[in-house]
Amino acid sequence: MPSTIKPDTPKPAWEELTLAGQPDPSQLDNIKAQLDLVLLALEALAKVGSEAILQAAADLNLTDVVADRVSLWRLRQSSPLRRGQGRKRLDVEEARALVLIICHLAKQQQELIRRAVALLEQLTEQDREPHQAALLGDYLDTFNNTYQERMEDGERTPTEQLTNLALKLLIDLLFYSAPNGTRRLWLALLDRSTRS
Amino acid sequence: MSTSVLRRYTPPTCTLEIAATGSALSRWTDRMVLKNLRFYLSFDDPKLPSEKQVTIKGDRTQLEALCEAVEAYVQTVLNQPSGQLSLLNQPSNSVESANPVNLSQTDLHKFVEAGIYLQPKGLLAHELCLGSLASEESGATIRLTVLQLFDLANALDEYHAEALILPALGRPAWLKSPAGWARAAAALVLAVGATSAVARFVMDVSNPTGHLAATNRQVEITGIQSPPEAPPNLPAPPSPPAISPLPLDPNAPLLPPKPSGEGQPPIDPNSPASISAVPVDQLPAPKSLSDPSASIPTTDGVTTEIPAPTEAPVATLPPEFAQPDIARTSATAIAPIAPLSPSAPEIGRDEARINDPLADAPIESPPVLTDETPVATTGGTVFDTYPQVAEVRQYFEENWQPPDELAQLNQALQYRLILNADGTIERIIPIGRAAAQFIDRTNMPLMGDPFVSALEDRDQLQVRLVLNPDGKVQTFQEGN
Numbered sequence: 001m002p003s004t005i006k007p008d009t010p011k012p013a014w015e016e017l018t019l020a021g022q023p024d025p026s027q028l029d030n031i032k033a034q035l036d037l038v039l040l041a042l043e044a045l046a047k048v049g050s051e052a053i054l055q056a057a058a059d060l061n062l063t064d065v066v067a068d069r070v071s072l073w074r075l076r077q078s079s080p081l082r083r084g085q086g087r088k089r090l091d092v093e094e095a096r097a098l099v100l101i102i103c104h105l106a107k108q109q110q111e112l113i114r115r116a117v118a119l120l121e122q123l124t125e126q127d128r129e130p131h132q133a134a135l136l137g138d139y140l141d142t143f144n145n146t147y148q149e150r151m152e153d154g155e156r157t158p159t160e161q162l163t164n165l166a167l168k169l170l171i172d173l174l175f176y177s178a179p180n181g182t183r184r185l186w187l188a189l190l191d192r193s194t195r196s
Numbered sequence: 197m198s199t200s201v202l203r204r205y206t207p208p209t210c211t212l213e214i215a216a217t218g219s220a221l222s223r224w225t226d227r228m229v230l231k232n233l234r235f236y237l238s239f240d241d242p243k244l245p246s247e248k249q250v251t252i253k254g255d256r257t258q259l260e261a262l263c264e265a266v267e268a269y270v271q272t273v274l275n276q277p278s279g280q281l282s283l284l285n286q287p288s289n290s291v292e293s294a295n296p297v298n299l300s301q302t303d304l305h306k307f308v309e310a311g312i313y314l315q316p317k318g319l320l321a322h323e324l325c326l327g328s329l330a331s332e333e334s335g336a337t338i339r340l341t342v343l344q345l346f347d348l349a350n351a352l353d354e355y356h357a358e359a360l361i362l363p364a365l366g367r368p369a370w371l372k373s374p375a376g377w378a379r380a381a382a383a384l385v386l387a388v389g390a391t392s393a394v395a396r397f398v399m400d401v402s403n404p405t406g407h408l409a410a411t412n413r414q415v416e417i418t419g420i421q422s423p424p425e426a427p428p429n430l431p432a433p434p435s436p437p438a439i440s441p442l443p444l445d446p447n448a449p450l451l452p453p454k455p456s457g458e459g460q461p462p463i464d465p466n467s468p469a470s471i472s473a474v475p476v477d478q479l480p481a482p483k484s485l486s487d488p489s490a491s492i493p494t495t496d497g498v499t500t501e502i503p504a505p506t507e508a509p510v511a512t513l514p515p516e517f518a519q520p521d522i523a524r525t526s527a528t529a530i531a532p533i534a535p536l537s538p539s540a541p542e543i544g545r546d547e548a549r550i551n552d553p554l555a556d557a558p559i560e561s562p563p564v565l566t567d568e569t570p571v572a573t574t575g576g577t578v579f580d581t582y583p584q585v586a587e588v589r590q591y592f593e594e595n596w597q598p599p600d601e602l603a604q605l606n607q608a609l610q611y612r613l614i615l616n617a618d619g620t621i622e623r624i625i626p627i628g629r630a631a632a633q634f635i636d637r638t639n640m641p642l643m644g645d646p647f648v649s650a651l652e653d654r655d656q657l658q659v660r661l662v663l664n665p666d667g668k669v670q671t672f673q674e675g676n
Contacts (some may be wrong), residue, residue, distance in 0.1 A: 175270060176344060
């Protein structure tokens with residue numbers, strides 16, 4: 001009856017988790033860029049540095065993927081938005097490792113993220129600028145500065161756009177700090193990377 | 197038996213209470229069997245006087261519809277690239293456009309019967325349309341802040357992770373119990389197309405497995421290969437898509453600041469909700485809108501509660517799962533309403549997920565009309581309405597080799613497969629953590645690859661696939 005059944009093919013474990021095989025390069029580029037931005041937001045808000053990221057990698061047994069500062073830097077540098085040449089390819093495994101690390105860190109910083117979102121809600125309700133709260137002001141400044149410093153188009157991007165990007169990322173981070181945050185982030189990455 | 201509150205989830209801004217009546221059927225099973233599940237959800241907005249605090253209540257079907265609506269919506273919001281959010285704040289967008297009209301029709305009908313959905317009201321506010329949950333007190337909609345949405349999503353997620361609707365009693369003992377026989381009768385009654393009223397009666401009398409069961413969290417972690425946050429938690433990406441531009445390209449329009457200049461509160465309805473512009477049909481979420489079988493209070497909703505009288509997953513439950521979790525209940529009941537209270541229960545919940553092979557199983561979709569005894573050779577059972585259901589089974593009977601690790605877990609893998617009219621796989625939805633983790637071992641055909649024969653009279657067919665650690669394969673049609 002099932003004449004059209006696909007022949008049985010052995011599959012390697014890890015990359016076949018994607019079912020569809022390796023995402024194409026543009027998808028991965030897209031994922032890299034998003035992951036880098038989410039990390040940037042975390043850094044800007046919680047002053048999470050590479051030390052904390054490496055510690056998270058160690059906590060999660062991901063040192064194979066993120067062993068040291070150099071490998072971390074190269075991972076981050078793989079974002080197509082970044083300045084500089086000689087980017088390394090980010091593979092699916094690395095993307096997943098970064099997802100786990102980001103959500104681990106977001107969970108650790110949940111209180112701070114929550115406070116920031118609460119402030120944002122409060123200020124918006126009062127029709128006040130987010131900058132008027134120190135926490136948000138610092139976050140936005142740091143995010144904008146870092147973005148402009150590190151990203152290829154950083155200096156050309158209007159501050160207003162960066163502010164909105166930062167606020168969107170802040171709200172996203174709140175949801176990534178939830179227990180099912182990894183799933184949410186992963187799905188969002190995939191969804192966005194496949195959207196034209 | 198009296199109704200008792202089973203679980204209370206208390207994130208900072210809402211309280212979700214689950215209550216149910218213990219069933220006399222409990223004595224037939226080694227676990228608590230519950231019926232008449234009710235839920236009470238109150239939003240604790242400190243800015244509102246207590247008499248204006250909203251409480252909504254409903255039954256299990258409605259709760260599941262709510263779970264699904266919130267989960268899908270949150271993912272939609274997250275999927276939204278920030279560039280597109282600029283639309284959010286264009287005041288020119290009318291409020292009407294905030295209606296979930298952008299949900300594709302196929303997605304929309306999934307929960308339209310419960311009428312529960314959310315729509316964005318700007319970056320920082322969301323409107324929960326209560327549908328069948330609406331009451332005079334609550335009104336038709338409730339506005340939620342981001343934090344409220346976050347807390348609600350977490351509470352529902354936690355409930356979802358804990359609640360077990362047993363897809364089957366599973367133990368061979370069911371055959372010996374009157375309930376078991378009656379359940380078989382119920383399946384037969386349904387098979388011949390009895391009215392839902394009859395089916396409901398039979399099921400209520402006989403079927404303990406469609407009810408919520410409390411589970412024991414005090415199970416040691418054994419045979420678990422992955423850490424709580426292991427990659428298997430992440431679902432697989434969809435099939436290779438068209439090349440897409442970077443949504444986060446900074447050159448793309450990033451959103452302008454929240455339109456505070458007009459003195460609008462964050463929940464201003466004039467903040468046009470362009471989040472709804474996200475095609476929700478792209479949601480890859482396993483529990484997403486696209487699951488037609490899930491939690492829809494349909495007239496044949498009864499059938500969705502008929503369990504698969506299989507030995508599948510539950511048969512593998514260790515006896516430790518049998519006891520209701522008193523400790524856990526009390527722990528959640530007294531969970532503090534401190535801002536960070538989610539973290540503590542969450543840790544416990546993660547553990548619970550690891551410990552509990554069924555914790556991730558969606559409670560909303562016990563399989564419909566299953567084949568009680570999968571016919572391994574011909575692949576045909578009386579319940580195979582569509583030959584493709586048997587073809588799927590036959591394929592996996594040929595290709596499913598249970599990995600050793602799975603045998604150690606002693607757990608079945610369940611997938612929801614959505615087949616296209618041409619017989620290819622449209623979507624693969626792993627049900628539960630293990631299913632996602634082991635998906636690469638299942639020899640699952642890739643999405644879009646030829647798989648089974650073409651459907652003759654329908655566009656899609658949804659099949660539940662159960663791969664047992666002993667190599668047995670079961671399939672059954674889901675939905676209509």
